[in-house]
Amino acid sequence: MILLIASASIPLILSFDKKVRFYKHWKYIFPSVLLTSALFIFIDIIFTEMGVWGFNPLYHSGIILAGLPLEEWLFFILIPYASLFIHYVFVSYLPDLQVSRKYVLLVSGLLITLLVIVIIFNTDRIYTLVYSLLAILLLLVSLIIKKGIINRYLISFPIILVPFLIVNGILTGTFIVDEVVWYNNDDIIGIRLLTIPIEDIGYTFTLILMNLLLISLFEKIFGKRTEPGFNKLKIG
Secondary structure (H helix, E strand, O other): OHHHHHHHHHHHHHHHOOOOOHHHHHHHHHHHHHHHHHHHHHHHHHHHHHOOEEEOHHHOOOOEEOOEEHHHHHHHHHHHHHHHHHHHHHHHHOOOOOOOHHHHHHHHHHHHHHHHHHHHHOOOOHHHHHHHHHHHHHHHHHHHHOOOHHHHHHHHHHHHHHHHHHHHHHHOOOOOOOOOEEEOHHHOOOOEEOOEEOHHHHHHHHHHHHHHHHHHHHHHHHOOOOOOOOOOOOOO
């Protein structure tokens, strides 16, 4: 809970920054966060029941909802909020910085090829399989809609990844005794960055990208950006 509050508190306070005006986009952001979290929590509940991962009772409140600690539910709201804030700050202050369509196709093609190979050799590892398939699906959607979302996300994602890896590192046992979240080694490849399963990189990528795609959809349905600093952006 301390990690979650620390992760979301600064983005929440700075949401009223005059340049970014992140709060102006809450009407698109919160629905996307809730829909995305619904899918991820549904998978999370199933995986927890299957023993793909679990939670150390020493590190959470003990309030359990559908087999998940309260903090795990809040994770899918607060962490995406903080990550989306970073993305919006990036596109607000550097609105013209994005990778070319050619580069997007190259990187996306390489990622999809890599993920297909990973799937072929890890069909029995459920965590690896599910989120590799989801990553491929979202990449293909991003390429098809041609809204410029992925053009900026390929730049902002490495920035988002820095604080996420710090938080995830602590959750998986870096810098603390034992881990907050444990993983069944039979359901992951086994490659780790310190204590973080390599799959968590793809997990993060899909979590935030799905939010961005839904935000784009809601903006198209319910309105357009008119606030200063966003008129030139094409992330949605």
